[in-house]
Amino acid sequence: MHNSRHSSGRSNLVRTRRVITPKPRSASEAGSKEETLRWVALGGLEEIGRNMMFFEYKDEIVIIDAGLQFPEEETPGIDYIIPNTTYLESRKQNIKALIITHGHYDHIGAIPYILGKLGNPPIYTTRLSKEIILKRQDDFPNSPKPIFQIVKGEETIQLGKYFSITFFDVFHNIPEGFGMIIRTPIGKIVHPGEFKFDYDHEGNPKGLDVWKKVGEEKIHTLMIDSTGAETPGFALSERIVEKELEKLFKSASGRIIVGTFASLLDRLAEIIKIADRLGRKIAISGFSMKSNIQIAQNLGYMKIPKGTIIPLEEINKHKDEKILILCTGAQGEPNAALMRVANGEHRHIHLKTTDTIILSSSIVPGNERSVQNLKDNLARQGATIYHYKMLDIHSSGHAPQEELKTVMKLVKPRFFLPIHGYYFMRWRNAKTAQEALGLKSEETLLADNGLVVELRKDSAKVTDEQLPAYYVMVDGLGVGDVGEVVLRDRRTLAQEGMIVIIVSISRQNGRILKNPDIISRGFIYLKENQEMLEEIRKKIRGIIGRIPAHQPLDADYLKTLVRDQIGQFLYNKTERRPMILPVIIEI
Numbered sequence: 409m410h411n412s413r414h415s416s417g418r419s420n421l422v423r424t425r426r427v428i429t430p431k432p433r434s435a436s437e438a439g440s441k442e443e444t445l446r447w448v449a450l451g452g453l454e455e456i457g458r459n460m461m462f463f464e465y466k467d468e469i470v471i472i473d474a475g476l477q478f479p480e481e482e483t484p485g486i487d488y489i490i491p492n493t494t495y496l497e498s499r500k501q502n503i504k505a506l507i508i509t510h511g512h513y514d515h516i517g518a519i520p521y522i523l524g525k526l527g528n529p530p531i532y533t534t535r536l537s538k539e540i541i542l543k544r545q546d547d548f549p550n551s552p553k554p555i556f557q558i559v560k561g562e563e564t565i566q567l568g569k570y571f572s573i574t575f576f577d578v579f580h581n582i583p584e585g586f587g588m589i590i591r592t593p594i595g596k597i598v599h600p601g602e603f604k605f606d607y608d609h610e611g612n613p614k615g616l617d618v619w620k621k622v623g624e625e626k627i628h629t630l631m632i633d634s635t636g637a638e639t640p641g642f643a644l645s646e647r648i649v650e651k652e653l654e655k656l657f658k659s660a661s662g663r664i665i666v667g668t669f670a671s672l673l674d675r676l677a678e679i680i681k682i683a684d685r686l687g688r689k690i691a692i693s694g695f696s697m698k699s700n701i702q703i704a705q706n707l708g709y710m711k712i713p714k715g716t717i718i719p720l721e722e723i724n725k726h727k728d729e730k731i732l733i734l735c736t737g738a739q740g741e742p743n744a745a746l747m748r749v750a751n752g753e754h755r756h757i758h759l760k761t762t763d764t765i766i767l768s769s770s771i772v773p774g775n776e777r778s779v780q781n782l783k784d785n786l787a788r789q790g791a792t793i794y795h796y797k798m799l800d801i802h803s804s805g806h807a808p809q810e811e812l813k814t815v816m817k818l819v820k821p822r823f824f825l826p827i828h829g830y831y832f833m834r835w836r837n838a839k840t841a842q843e844a845l846g847l848k849s850e851e852t853l854l855a856d857n858g859l860v861v862e863l864r865k866d867s868a869k870v871t872d873e874q875l876p877a878y879y880v881m882v883d884g885l886g887v888g889d890v891g892e893v894v895l896r897d898r899r900t901l902a903q904e905g906m907i908v909i910i911v912s913i914s915r916q917n918g919r920i921l922k923n924p925d926i927i928s929r930g931f932i933y934l935k936e937n938q939e940m941l942e943e944i945r946k947k948i949r950g951i952i953g954r955i956p957a958h959q960p961l962d963a964d965y966l967k968t969l970v971r972d973q974i975g976q977f978l979y980n981k982t983e984r985r986p987m988i989l990p991v992i993i994e995i
């Protein structure tokens with residue numbers, strides 16, 4: 409997935425799960441036990457996004473992916489959520505590698521925040537992912553300079569004493585994604601990266617040989633992305649998407665504006681190719697899209713004839729029917745290009761009734777409302793709008809059920825470990841594996857973030873050992889400095905409003921000097937609630953009046969009294985709990 413933003417995940421914030429800090433095993437303990445490979449996901453198992461997992465065998469650790477998750481309703485004002493790396497930080501000398509499966513933000517986004525904390529381990533990835541990671545590092549001058557080891561399909565590398573990894577190419581919606589066979593002392597584990605099938609012009613899936621070859625080895629455990637596990641059937645072929653887009657482009661009489669993800673590089677390449685074929689010039693609005701297209705061009709993934717891409721400022725120099733504009737913001741992100749177009753705030757793009765707008769991306773769960781808003785605003789201006797539900801102009805990058813089943817049957821693992829996605833998605837994926845492979849339910853492993861899964865030669869089980877996996881929130885450029893208290897305040901302010909109580913008190917005798925001032929924001933409109941206002945004032949006078957006059961004034965204690973008692977009073981009256989900010993002024 410990309411740009412994931414969703415609205416569940418509440419559980420992560422309120423759940424108090426027993427956190428065991430694992431004690432180092434003594435040599436005798438480890439020796440007496442069967443050799444164990446430990447696997448833990450630090451994110452990605454209870455959400456879409458924030459993908460990060462690691463393997464640990466004796467004193468060696470291999471990490472796969474380090475993604476971020478976009479914020480949700482329960483985390484207002486937060487930029488990103490990243491995986492919790494506490495456990496890994498305490499063992500950073502054991503980390504042999506950070507392997508990045510592909511260049512999407514839910515797999516690379518946490519890198520600048522955690523690289524330093526993990527002792528800057530070498531990053532094993534492909535050329536394209538490297539460029540995308542490097543581009544992002546520009547914004548983080550304090551993050552260490554990453555050390556890259558470029559790998560490609562069919563290459564095998566040795567990591568430490570215990571891990572040997574063979575990469576294989578998979579098809580996703582960004583080029584250069586890979587899967588891996590991870591050879592360990594207890595057996596071979598397959599991580600297929602994120603993938604979907606690519607189809608030829610006859611509609612036959614391509615690249616099945618790769619999976620067949622993987623299946624020729626005896627595979628202990630197969631992990632699989634569960635994002636598409638609830639979707640029946642096969643993926644819509646990109647060939648059909650391409651055909652439909654071409655049809656649409658041909659029928660447009662004015663300008664074409666396409667909104668999609670900056671990370672959907674394959675789709676962007678398709679669109680540019682068709683536009684060029686139809687003689688349209690292409691202008692790009694959105695920094696991330698521009699830089700991704702540049703990277704793809706540099707690496708030869710997009711061959712765009714000179715003069716095809718024009719600066720945005722020049723769109724009016726060409727006829728409308730010769731222009732296609734690519735925009736970020738198909739998810740209704742407030743500051744992205746398309747939203748600014750919709751709101752009439754874009755510097756260069758002003759909508760015309762002859763414009764055709766195409767939203768070529770699915771809606772990430774949680775973004776439904778902002779996308780609705782976006783479409784409404786665009787439609788109000790009289791443009792013609794198409795989105796993926798009306799036409800086959802988008803195909804997900806994640807394999808749906810039948811494709812998943814095909815891979816499961818070709819790989820034939822002994823154990824199945826569904827990854828990436830909410831519990832229900834992974835549960836569905838596990839069911840698919842049970843049907844496809846005849847596995848028993850205990851042979852399909854449903855873990856949670858932070859739960860240790862133990863893999864041995866002839867067994868695999870989810871233990872109850874829990875490593876820290878609670879949210880780490882990034883606010884601006886600060887990491888983890890937004891605690892649960894700050895978030896709770898933001899939620900309270902958003903949902904219940906606030907009330908400020910200003911009390912002036914005589915330093916000499918502790919008496920109230922004038923009637924308390926009360927300011928309310930987002931709670932109740934005080935002007936229309938004079939009665940309540942008077943009652944609050946009376947209450948405050950009562951609270952302060954009951955403090956013996958000879959007692960020295962304790963402002964903190966007084967604030968607590970006011971907060972608690974006025975809070976309770978307001979709750980009784982209104983069943984709401986606004987934030988109460990008492991201010992005591994001693995005169």
Ligand SMILES: [Zn+2]
Pocket residue numbers: 409410510512580602805
């Ligand atoms: Zn992806």
